[in-house]
Amino acid sequence: MNIVRFAPSPTGNVHIGNIRTAIFDWLFARKTKGKFLLRIEDTDKERSTREAIDRLLECMEWLGIDYDDDIFYQSSQEDAHRDAAKRMMEEQNAYYPNVENSDLPKPIIFRIPWNSESYQNVRIVGNVELNVCADKPVEITQGGVKFSYLNEKNKVVENFFALAGYRKLRLFGSDDTLVFEIENHIDEVLKDNKNFTFNGCKKIAYERREVFYNDMIKGELSKPLDSMKDFVILRSDGTPVFHLANVCDDITQKVTHIIRGDDHVENTYKHIFLFDVLHYPIPKYAHMPMIVNQSGKPYSKRDGDAFVGDFKEKGYLPDALFNYLSLLGWSPGDNREKMSRKEMIEAFGLDRVKSAPAQFDVVKLQNMNGLYMAELEDSAFLDMARREASKQGWGEAVDKEVFEKVAMLMKTRTKIISQVSDWKYFFFDNSPLFDMSTEYNLSSKSFPYDDKALKKAFKEETFIKAIASFRDNIEKQQQLECPADFEAVIRDTEKQCSLSEGKLNQSLRVALTGSTSGANLADTMFILGRERTCARIEKLLTIILSSKF
RNA sequence: GUUCCCAUCGUCUAGAGGCCUAGGACACCAGGUUUUCAUCCUGGUAACAGGGGUUCGAAUCCCCUUGGGAAUACCA
Numbered sequence: 001m002n003i004v005r006f007a008p009s010p011t012g013n014v015h016i017g018n019i020r021t022a023i024f025d026w027l028f029a030r031k032t033k034g035k036f037l038l039r040i041e042d043t044d045k046e047r048s049t050r051e052a053i054d055r056l057l058e059c060m061e062w063l064g065i066d067y068d069d070d071i072f073y074q075s076s077q078e079d080a081h082r083d084a085a086k087r088m089m090e091e092q093n094a095y096y097p098n099v100e101n102s103d104l105p106k107p108i109i110f111r112i113p114w115n116s117e118s119y120q121n122v123r124i125v126g127n128v129e130l131n132v133c134a135d136k137p138v139e140i141t142q143g144g145v146k147f148s149y150l151n152e153k154n155k156v157v158e159n160f161f162a163l164a165g166y167r168k169l170r171l172f173g174s175d176d177t178l179v180f181e182i183e184n185h186i187d188e189v190l191k192d193n194k195n196f197t198f199n200g201c202k203k204i205a206y207e208r209r210e211v212f213y214n215d216m217i218k219g220e221l222s223k224p225l226d227s228m229k230d231f232v233i234l235r236s237d238g239t240p241v242f243h244l245a246n247v248c249d250d251i252t253q254k255v256t257h258i259i260r261g262d263d264h265v266e267n268t269y270k271h272i273f274l275f276d277v278l279h280y281p282i283p284k285y286a287h288m289p290m291i292v293n294q295s296g297k298p299y300s301k302r303d304g305d306a307f308v309g310d311f312k313e314k315g316y317l318p319d320a321l322f323n324y325l326s327l328l329g330w331s332p333g334d335n336r337e338k339m340s341r342k343e344m345i346e347a348f349g350l351d352r353v354k355s356a357p358a359q360f361d362v363v364k365l366q367n368m369n370g371l372y373m374a375e376l377e378d379s380a381f382l383d384m385a386r387r388e389a390s391k392q393g394w395g396e397a398v399d400k401e402v403f404e405k406v407a408m409l410m411k412t413r414t415k416i417i418s419q420v421s422d423w424k425y426f427f428f429d430n431s432p433l434f435d436m437s438t439e440y441n442l443s444s445k446s447f448p449y450d451d452k453a454l455k456k457a458f459k460e461e462t463f464i465k466a467i468a469s470f471r472d473n474i475e476k477q478q479q480l481e482c483p484a485d486f487e488a489v490i491r492d493t494e495k496q497c498s499l500s501e502g503k504l505n506q507s508l509r510v511a512l513t514g515s516t517s518g519a520n521l522a523d524t525m526f527i528l529g530r531e532r533t534c535a536r537i538e539k540l541l542t543i544i545l546s547s548k549f
Numbered sequence: 550g551u552u553c554c555c556a557u558c559g560u561c562u563a564g565a566g567g568c569c570u571a572g573g574a575c576a577c578c579a580g581g582u583u584u585u586c587a588u589c590c591u592g593g594u595a596a597c598a599g600g601g602g603u604u605c606g607a608a609u610c611c612c613c614u615u616g617g618g619a620a621u622a623c624c625a
Contacts, residue, residue, distance in 0.1 A: 007625095008625090009624085009625045011624085011625075041625065043625080044624065044625065046624095047624080047625090107623050109623095151550075151551095155550075157550055157551075158550085159550095159551080161551090218554075218555095221553075221554080222553085223552065223553065224552070224553095226552095227551065227552045227553085227621085228552085228621095229621075231622085231623095232622080232623050233623095234623085235623040236623060237623080239623085241622090241623065241624085241625085242624070242625045243625095245625090246625085262554075262555090262618085262619070263618095263619060263620075264619095264620095264625095265553070265554070265619075265620080266552085266553070266554095266619070266620040266621075267620080267625095269553095287554090289554095289555080290618075290619085292617095292618085294560095296617080296618095297618095298618075298619085324561095327561065327562080327574095328561070329561090329562095330562095331561085331562055331563070333563075334563085334573090335562095335563075335572080335573045335574075337561090337562090337573085337574060337575090338588095354555095354562085355554075355555065356554095356555050356556060357555070357556095357617085357618070358560090358561065358562090359560060359561075360560095360561095361559095361560050361561065361575070361576085363560080363575065363576060364560070364561065364574080364575045364576080365575095366575090367574085367575055367576085367588095368575090370588070371588055373588090374588045375588085412587065412588060412589095413587075413588085413589085487583085490583090491583070494583085500583085501583035501584085502581095502582065502583045502584090503583090505582075505583085506582085517589085519587095520586065520587085
């Protein structure tokens with residue numbers, strides 16, 4: 001059975017990059033009928049908080065990302081981590097660093113294994129010869145090989161990488177004589193902790209090897225061993241560092257597939273050795289592309305906008321966010337975009353995940369959200385709208401029944417619930433342009449005109465005259481008891497002004513709402529009523545005739 | 550500095566050597582929206598980063614360049 005895990009560290013707010021990783025892990029687990037485990041990596045006690053954990057859990061629940069088994073807290077595993085480090089020491093896969101002042105507590109450092117020709121993930125790639133700077137010493141210690149060489153730009157580059165990167169290392173003096181052969185002295189370095197320093201060396205030669213693995217998303221990836229360093233696994237205070245804890249826990253939790261962000265590929269090369277040394281088969285790896293923000297930069301926890309909870313706060317629907325995020329770096333391969341969980345699970349596969357980073361686009365998210373909004377039950381939508389209007393500070397001020405009517409009219413064209421602020425033109429007449437003297441001092445405007453729409457709608461004088469006639473007709477009209485009555489007046493006015501049917505719609509809409517899109521015009525007028533309809537037209541005429549636009 | 554990764558419209562993407570005059574979605578622009586009325590409709594602009602190969606044929610394979618990103622911690 002496949003076992004995957006989502007392993008966030010609760011040191012801040014979960015951002016969309018994190019949660020997108022969780023989504024892919026979850027999708028993979030559900031698709032393959034495996035397990036999706038949640039592990040909280042709280043070993044950084046300074047920065048981990050209970051609050052962050054609670055918020056994370058809340059976000060996951062909101063998005064419907066359910067996990068199997070109990071939550072696994074990494075902090076509960078410290079003994080296991082220390083044991084593992086101890087075992088590595090015993091098996092000489094780890095060591096204490098050489099330091100002058102030996103009274104201080106020492107960390108434990110993991111050694112990239114010297115003897116790794118039997119490792120399935122290590123291979124020889126060729127022989128290397130480098131001209132070293134003779135005026136700089138070549139040092140060989142437990143920690144690795146240190147020397148300096150001249151790069152292509154003739155700059156001195158200092159090199160210090162793990163011992164394991166230098167199998168068959170040979171050092172040559174200025175007269176090309178062999179001064180040192182590492183294979184003859186390796187036990188002295190490894191076991192007796194002996195150091196070698198050579199001055200005046202001219203050339204260094206060794207066999208280059210590399211670690212490699214097959215990434216389920218990115219294909220075969222590799223890294224030369226002479227670009228890797230030994231690394232600390234247990235701090236001098238006895239606490240485990242990320243690499244150790246992470247790998248130990250994956251072993252404890254029997255994780256089979258590690259699906260995580262791109263920023264971990266480099267760690268993978270280290271972890272492969274750790275798994276090996278701990279005698280555990282290397283899991284399958286899949287590294288997902290990062291999500292970048294509007295300016296094309298990677299999201300960090302500092303990006304306030306990216307906190308998942310904020311999307312909830314702003315009124316996004318969880319299914320919409322989930323759906324949108326799943327489409328960042330993955331696609332089902334056909335033209336489907338809006339998909340149910342079931343469809344996504346069925347279509348999901350790591351082989352279809354891209355390896356290029358994806359930019360987060362709020363506008364498209366909003367559109368996706370609108371698709372989900374339209375599917376909401378009327379009552380659920382109404383509840384959301386009421387809450388939102390209250391939150392915006394005007395919900396209590398309006399008639400409940402009218403509000404309900406408006407909500408039903410606007411439901412299918414609401415992309416995100418905060419757009420209920422656009423409905424204010426149904427209720428209020430005050431705005432910079434529409435100063436109808438009502439007491440209305442809310443911070444946001446009720447309905448400023450769309451300038452472009454205004455110009456377009458009244459480009460021709462006919463329309464100015466026509467809406468004036470319409471106002472006259474409405475004032476005269478006895479029967480105005482349903483939207484159809486308004487509709488009839490619109491049609492009559494069109495005839496009267498020799499306009500073809502429907503031609504007057506746009507101008508009237510702009511006059512009444514300030515915008516080119518909205519609910520059905522007659523419905524809108526019916527809700528506004530005779531008085532306000534006339535008053536708005538009157539006001540607009542004043543504006544136009546005084547050439548304010 | 551070193552190592553590694555990435556590159557199709559503004560954005561998300563389709564693309565497995567010939568179905569590509571490069572498809573879809575969002576955004577944008579232009580029109581239209583009386584009827585049975587909205588997840589409004591119709592149309593349009595817009596991309597294979599550049600240069601070399603390989604091949605009868607390249608968005609697709611190889612190399613180089615450029616540009617972006619990551620890692621290089623006693624953070625995770």
